[in-house]
């Protein structure tokens with residue numbers, strides 16, 4: 001099978017891999033690059049567990065073909081903590097116990113970060129709509145929303161400090 | 162499994178050539194195509210990514226009207242202030258598609274050409290009297306949006322053809338549009354009915370042009386000329402709105418399914434048309 005050589009940037013670092021033309025970005029991240037943070041919950045765009053940033057846009061990596069990311073910027077959950085320092089969203093997810101099994105967590109964190117980067121001061125309703133494409137079977141969402149709102153408040157304070 | 166190839170041409174003509182073979186499929190955002198591919202419902206041997214073609218992605222102004230690249234994502238449309246001001250109904254239709262993640266990819270070209278009767282982006286485009294620029298083996302042609310879809314999952318495009326862009330007419334002062342749909346919950350579902358209304362008013366608030374299009378209540382989205390005509394010639398009084406609603410209901414040919422019975426869909430289409438007309442009227446500055 002003729003594979004395509006893909007050159008891209010993942011979490012700020014150049015990355016190269018070989019992909020068959022029908023391979024998804026999700027499979028490429030997990031199987032070719034060993035980045036297993038993004039999960040496959042559904043493979044059909046419904047659950048958001050595979051969320052990554054592609055050229056600054058939140059997308060489901062299960063609905064992107066690997067060859068499409070040639071020359072693009074990909075950001076995954078693995079790039080969220082800086083050094084050993086958790087991102088405030090990650091910290092708040094722990095503090096608020098916003099996860100149980102954790103399967104949805106990488107996707108939710110990536111999606112929540114995209115929200116706060118675009119809208120630093122969302123209302124709770126805005127946050128819930130923004131995250132409506134991320135399903136969680138365990139938490140009932142309330143703790144997730146509380147963690148996101150709390151992190152948003154902290155980040156705003158950090159910015160003005 | 163036959164071998165799949167991926168091509169990302171940079172010109173429309175190159176794309177038309179790549180799409181000339183029977184097993185080829187255009188790709189825009191992939192939010193329908195990848196799902197169908199993975200479920201084995203489509204088995205193309207060539208995927209032709211349209212997103213590298215100049216003009217297929219982005220919004221520009223030309224001759225006083227907007228041109229929307231067919232592969233432009235909903236997120237990009239929602240961020241285009243000029244387009245939102247001129248055509249808020251088209252943008253709200255496009256932005257209702259899926260989640261934030263889906264918005265990062267889903268396009269109006271894909272929404273139309275996938276051929277779902279319930280496609281949320283389509284009624285407002287039809288009500289806008291938008292046209293599609295189609296590129297194919299025999300060059301270019303420009304046709305009204307409503308001539309593309311011929312039935313569920315079926316289009317009038319021939320092998321090698323794809324939609325390059327949508328063209329919107331120039332917008333006079335005191336004109337606006339709206340799109341409303343009903344779904345059984347608040348997010349992430351398929352429309353039970355959807356209605357797009359596009360109005361132009363004169364200085365006194367009298368409707369001079371009106372177009373109404375309905376979705377999810379027939380095998381394809383429909384332009385209901387009689388519904389538009391019912392609104393023209395006066396302000397939006399009760400009699401005109403009632404006449405429009407009746408025309409909308411008369412045009413509905415829905416199916417019954419788990420989201421709603423045919424009777425319910427027909428009733429709802431009427432209610433949505435009235436509400437959408439009032440929103441468009443309000444936005445037009447009456």
Ligand SMILES: Cc1cc2nc3c(=O)[nH]c(=O)nc-3n(C[C@H](O)[C@H](O)[C@H](O)COP(=O)(O)OP(=O)(O)OC[C@H]3O[C@@H](n4cnc5c(N)ncnc54)[C@H](O)[C@@H]3O)c2cc1C
Nearest residue numbers: 045189190191192193194259268270271272274280281324
């Ligand atoms: C979780 C989820 C939720 C969704 N919710 C909604 C919703 O609420 N409302 C709704 O209407 N849809 C919804 N959809 C369906 C889908 O997102 C939309 O139809 C979307 O607009 C498709 O656009 P795309 O660019 O992703 O198309 P693609 O998947 O790239 O293409 C769709 C089809 O059109 C063809 N095609 C694509 N572009 C062109 C072109 N320019 N010319 C000719 N043919 C072309 C492709 O070959 C394919 O057959 C949802 C999908 C998902 C996964």
Ligand code: FES
Nearest residue numbers: 041042043048062
């Ligand atoms: S795995 Fe991609 S959305 Fe569920």
Ligand code: FES
Nearest residue numbers: 100101136137138
């Ligand atoms: S914590 Fe288990 S799915 Fe969200």
